[in-house]
Amino acid sequence: MSVDLEQSTIMGRFAESVLSPERLAAVRRSGMLGAEAGRRFAQLTNLASTLTGAPIALISMVESDRQFFTSQVGLPDDLAASMQTPISQSVCRTVVETGAPLELRDLGDDERFVEHGARTELGIEAYCGVPIRDGDGHVLGSFCVLDVEQRTWAPETVELLEQLAGVVADSISTSIDYLSLVTDLQTRLIPADLEPPAVGSLRARYRPVAASERIGGDFYDSFRRRDGSVDIVLGDVVGHGVESTQAAAQLRAAARAVFTGLERS
Known part of the structure; x- marks a missing residue:
């Protein structure tokens, strides 16, 4: 029982990190919640898919009720068009909660994800993702690769994704500086x-x-x-x-x- 209570406390703390008003404001401020942002990162998601051999690669921003795909490759047409799923189908949320890379060879072999919406509704069986942070350290989402079949990820997969996530983070910082400039001009x-x-x-x-x-x-x-x-x-x-x-x-x-x-x- 004490173990269950400890786990519940940890999960509650993780949930608070996802719902933090400061983090949610940072997601909105990042400029990553629009279709126009995705065009900047299309080459990165394509590169992630090519280098890892994963059929799906995503840059996913995690909000309180959904994950938004700033850029994607390999999703079914309906998901690619909607650019989002409910938060219940987001494995990336766990990356935001922990602030650490997450590598899963088989979602069904992990009790956290046996009945997870990503597996039961989207058919995702393997996942590898790393945090995307802004300049203030807020975890905005995840750069991840996925597969509809179980797979063992190559040892360099996490390192590769972290390098790509770093490129995204640098772009977010640049965009925020740009937006601050334009906003200041317009305010005047x-x-x-x-x-x-x-x-x-x-x-x-x-x-x-x-x-x-x-x-x-x-x-x-x-x-x-x-x-x-x-x-x-x-x-x-x-x-x-x-x-x-x-x-x-x-x-x-x-x-x-x-x-x-x-x-x-």
Whole structure:
């Protein structure tokens, strides 16, 4: 009974690590929860499959209720299209829980996975995966290879996956730096306060896309005339990223120059 209680305590602590608000926020902030991110890593998952001989390779981000496949090779068409499974079918969750590599020759030979959804519903029989961490040490998910048949993984499999996971981690750090830059630029386009009209009030609420490479060139501004009326400018530059944000900054500056000139004339 004491062993069972100890195991229950350990599993509860692991579950807390998966559901940690800080870790979940880091997953969202990573930029790894969109189809556009997968295109950056397609070569890595293909390489993992080729070098290990595994028919399936995944970069899997683990959230509270699902695992999201940022990149994959070898999944059935329906899973490849949905890019996710419920958390009940995620072996990668165990990698996140333990923060350590997981190597399974036969899921059915491990009591943790005999009735696991990955085996009973997806037909996965062998698994090898390693953690993917961000710059703050949060375990976001796993880089893994899988097989629908039992197999003994080569001794170098874990080392290979750790090297590939390191490439992903470096890319996440770079993306976060990029997103911080773009977010800062776009924030500068949004005035903290709008010019109040002579009658009534004027308020604005802006909610940019969070943790996405698709931050773009939205902006607005207001200009009060001598008679108390207010001119409002709304802008949206086509495209996304630093270039669009910079273009929006230039347009906003031009609008300020135009309206300031009109008021003085």
